[in-house]
Amino acid sequence: MATEPLLTLEHVSVSAGGRKLVDNVSFELPRGKLIALIGPNGAGKTTLLRAILGLMKHEGRVQINGRIGYVPQRLQYDRTLPMNVMEFMALTLQKRPVAFGVASRVKRRVLELLDAVGAKKLARAHLGGLSGGELQRVMLASALQDQPELLLLDEPAAGVDIEGEATFNDLITQQVREHNATAVLVSHDLSVVSDLTDQVVCLNQSLKCIGDAKDLLTAERIAEVFGGHKAVYGHHHHH
Amino acid sequence: MFDVIANYFTNDWQLPILLSVVCVSIASGVLSPIVISSRMAFFSDAVAHSTLAGVALGLLLGLGNPVITMVLMGVMVALIIASLRQFTTLALDTLLGVAMAGSLAAGFLLYEYQKGYADLHSYLFGQPSLLGWMDFWMVAFNAAISLLVIMLFSNRFLLLAVSRPLAQARRIPVARYEFLLIVLLGLVVSLSVRAVGLLMVNALLIVPAAASRNVARSVRGMFIGSIVVAVVSGLTGLFAGDFLGLAPAPAIVVTAVICFIVSQVLRPFVGHHVAEA
Numbered sequence: 001m002a003t004e005p006l007l008t009l010e011h012v013s014v015s016a017g018g019r020k021l022v023d024n025v026s027f028e029l030p031r032g033k034l035i036a037l038i039g040p041n042g043a044g045k046t047t048l049l050r051a052i053l054g055l056m057k058h059e060g061r062v063q064i065n066g067r068i069g070y071v072p073q074r075l076q077y078d079r080t081l082p083m084n085v086m087e088f089m090a091l092t093l094q095k096r097p098v099a100f101g102v103a104s105r106v107k108r109r110v111l112e113l114l115d116a117v118g119a120k121k122l123a124r125a126h127l128g129g130l131s132g133g134e135l136q137r138v139m140l141a142s143a144l145q146d147q148p149e150l151l152l153l154d155e156p157a158a159g160v161d162i163e164g165e166a167t168f169n170d171l172i173t174q175q176v177r178e179h180n181a182t183a184v185l186v187s188h189d190l191s192v193v194s195d196l197t198d199q200v201v202c203l204n205q206s207l208k209c210i211g212d213a214k215d216l217l218t219a220e221r222i223a224e225v226f227g228g229h230k231a232v233y234g235h236h237h238h239h
Numbered sequence: 240m241f242d243v244i245a246n247y248f249t250n251d252w253q254l255p256i257l258l259s260v261v262c263v264s265i266a267s268g269v270l271s272p273i274v275i276s277s278r279m280a281f282f283s284d285a286v287a288h289s290t291l292a293g294v295a296l297g298l299l300l301g302l303g304n305p306v307i308t309m310v311l312m313g314v315m316v317a318l319i320i321a322s323l324r325q326f327t328t329l330a331l332d333t334l335l336g337v338a339m340a341g342s343l344a345a346g347f348l349l350y351e352y353q354k355g356y357a358d359l360h361s362y363l364f365g366q367p368s369l370l371g372w373m374d375f376w377m378v379a380f381n382a383a384i385s386l387l388v389i390m391l392f393s394n395r396f397l398l399l400a401v402s403r404p405l406a407q408a409r410r411i412p413v414a415r416y417e418f419l420l421i422v423l424l425g426l427v428v429s430l431s432v433r434a435v436g437l438l439m440v441n442a443l444l445i446v447p448a449a450a451s452r453n454v455a456r457s458v459r460g461m462f463i464g465s466i467v468v469a470v471v472s473g474l475t476g477l478f479a480g481d482f483l484g485l486a487p488a489p490a491i492v493v494t495a496v497i498c499f500i501v502s503q504v505l506r507p508f509v510g511h512h513v514a515e516a
Contacts, residue, residue: 012480051406053408054410055404055407055408070403070408072402072405072408075402075404075405077401077402078276078400080400080452081276081400081452082451082452082455082456082458082460082461082510083397083455083457083458084456084458087458087459088401088459090394091394091397091398091401092394092398092409094394095394097389097393097394098389098393098394098397098458098459099272099389099393099459099461099462100459101459126456127401146344154334154441195449211504
């Protein structure tokens with residue numbers, strides 16, 4: 001059904017150690033949109049993502065009507081592990097142990113995925129030698145392997161220079177427009193919001209605002225959000 | 240030297256020794272990349288040290304061959320450490336240190352009480368020359384299980400080693416795989432103790448992949464290199480030890496460490512580039 005929302009959250013709360021990290025959040029996201037989920041550090045954005053991904057115990061209901069892809073926040077990993085990008089991608093694409101080599105069918109698929117994010121030349125590169133921007137492209141290519149309808153990107157701007165960030169955002173926008181996917185870009189600053197953003201969701205434990213980017217992103221609003229978190233607390237836009 | 244090697248193929252009693260060393264080498268060579276990548280080195284060492292308590296327990300129960308209690312103790316200590324890790328705020332190295340020292344000391348006391356120092360040496364440093372066909376079948380089982388687990392699960396173990404959160408997001412039951420790896424290591428370590436000794440077994444799980452990681456540029460290269468280092472060290476150590484009249488297991492470990500040093504020297508020339516970040 002085309003009208004059915006892609007993602008529905010109903011009264012989602014997450015607690016840890018007696019503290020509410022996410023408090024009674026409800027919203028719906030449609031298909032084919034570029035969404036910015038913003039909130040200050042510690043606002044529970046990553047926690048909410050993890051609840052959506054089913055990795056965290058939560059109250060309330062999360063319903064996803066589609067496949068999901070996830071690009072984690074700046075990945076900390078063992079950079080000394082001798083693994084090339086092709087092998088990393090193949091880990092989740094083939095049953096045969098990557099230690100025995102990558103199947104030619106999988107090689108073609110990996111090159112296709114890397115090509116889609118403009119990183120075909122990285123196929124033979126060592127995973128531990130990638131720059132921040134390159135790693136993100138690889139993670140995006142990896143997240144695209146199941147042709148996700150909902151793409152969750154945690155702090156995609158972290159560790160990427162401005163120029164790299166612009167092209168990365170273009171890549172995501174392209175995915176959204178070409179495959180009718182919805183991408184959620186999560187960030188603690190407004191840098192993820194571009195003129196291509198369709199909808200903005202503000203989170204600080206509870207939902208602080210949600211709406212069209214055009215309406216929410218007036219000069220005054222931007223000043224409020226950049227000016228301090230108090231302004232963000234003050235707005236309750238339940239729908 | 241050639242006579243020494245030829246004897247292993249012609250003497251009936253030496254053949255199981257040769258084959259056992261090959262099997263132990265294959266098992267450790269195959270698992271080594273996973274042990275190193277998953278940072279389980281200290282863990283497998285703790286399991287190895289606990290096997291002496293298993294031996295002593297077997298003697299106490301009057302078992303002629305205490306292999307069963309040894310393996311049970313190894314796997315049990317592995318499980319205890321794995322579950323304690325969930326419920327304690329202690330750092331893992333602290334927990335392992337306590338488990339290792341505690342089980343070795345208790346095992347030694349129990350052993351000494353029954354047998355004094357007799358045969359203790361062979362449990363600590365291994366005694367390949369005592370291995371028979373029964374021992375061979377055990378380590379062959381060991382090698383088979385290790386190969387099977389690598390065939391079935393190595394992709395997941397590797398993804399877990401790259402990043403736990405990423406593996407979780409891919410819906411991989413992370414805890415279940417960690418548990419599996421722990422039980423497997425407990426089993427493999429305890430089954431290898433008779434051949435290479437509890438003080439030496441862990442070196443065989445660490446050194447091969449430590450060496451191959453230095454020079455490999457891919458996962459495939461890391462596994463191939465690790466198996467090659469393990470088997471070459473196993474055979475070289477066995478033959479050279481025999482030829483020179485030295486204890487085989489320490490000779491195997493020393494050979495492996497020499498491979499590691501060579502790989503460390505070669506690293507700047509053939510290894511991969513690692514980003515600073």
